[in-house]
Amino acid sequence: MINPVYLRSFCTLVEVEHFTRTAERLHMTQSGVSQHIHKLEEQLGRPLLIRQGKRFTLTDAGELLYKEAREIILSLSNLEQRVKEDHAFEGVVRIMLPGSVGLKLYPHLLYLQQQHPKLVIDYRFAPNSDIEKAISNNDIDIGFMTSPSNHADVNINAVAEEELLLVTPGNFLTPDWEQLLELGFIDHPDGAYHAGLLLGANYPEFQHSNQFKKKGFSNQISLILEPVSRGFGFTVLPAFAVENFQNTLQNSLKNTIQKSQLIKTHRLSNPISETLYLGTNRSKSLPNRVNTVIEEAKKWL
Structure with missing residues (x-):
């Protein structure tokens, strides 16, 4: 499996077009960036760059990798952001209650959902034994x-x-x-x-x-x-x-x-x-x- 850290270094290098500035952006050393590119080339068994002094051009394999890797890096970045987010008024909340208190609370929680449409209340009535089992099973x-x-x-x-x-x-x-x-x-x-x-x-x-x-x-x-x-x-x-x-x-x-x-x-x-x-x-x-x-x-x- 390709290391996503190496992919990030590769994509940043392609976009910045300079090893030193890439290292600065990623808070790495220039040799560290070069090492990441070298490891990618070793793993894929294909050269990714044609080096011309301080400049470089992409090989066909490099162009294909960049095209695909850019989407992967963006997806990973979005995933990281979604995981870090912990909204107070978005997402599903699963709740079980006995009948009496369930009748009491249901209108109030529906009103809360009306105020925050991205909050979804999954509301179920059940006896104590079923509620206890559902909690222990993470249901x-x-x-x-x-x-x-x-x-x-x-x-x-x-x-x-x-x-x-x-x-x-x-x-x-x-x-x-x-x-x-x-x-x-x-x-x-x-x-x-x-x-x-x-x-x-x-x-x-x-x-x-x-x-x-x-x-x-x-x-x-x-x-x-x-x-x-x-x-x-x-x-x-x-x-x-x-x-x-x-x-x-x-x-x-x-x-x-x-x-x-x-x-x-x-x-x-x-x-x-x-x-x-x-x-x-x-x-x-x-x-x-x-x-x-x-x-x-x-x-x-």
Whole structure:
């Protein structure tokens, strides 16, 4: 393989047409330039220059080499520049989040992309286990999780707290244990876990979510409160998911129907929150565009 340093010396010599000035431009000695040309000729097995005192002309091989090498040197120079550049608002940022916080952040990151069209947000919803795996495999740049990670390749930092809320149909003011048993539970992938945290801290009778009649299930975070709003049952969700559903109702319903008629959130006497963690790959440095997205996300958590 031809040494690109030798090619650069050769191309500069052809353009400057003088060994001494070439050496000055490249911050070399004149003998160093001559050595680079000699090594090229040895490797190619063809003379590149016809020397005439202090002047020279190119051989056919020299002309061909210069024509091709000039493009290579320009390409290498552009590559070096692109690698050195680390734009804060250009490039793809791959992010994974659990459903609740994902709903919260998505509009804000879309707005950031609107402000900076060269910034591309690759935004995916996923459970904690998938997010942890994606971080360790370098499939994403950042991931938000609601549980800590013990994976050797995953670095995590607590960045926010998200309150868990009991959500009932709108006609329930202060639901007691018997009312919850009668109403039944709208389950979701984290339903048992969330119910265990919040109800276990506030209802002495609580043992497991299986104590409630199961009145429905949804694995789509934006749809979990639909059956609750229709009076089918209650559920426990993070505050971001509840807020998103309420905002959607407010934007879509007619003025004759108040959102408070459909669902009601209850902050119990012993509040419980989930910790939200930011995860990155421990062995990978973060480019500026990723730090831009992290800082924007933190503003809204």
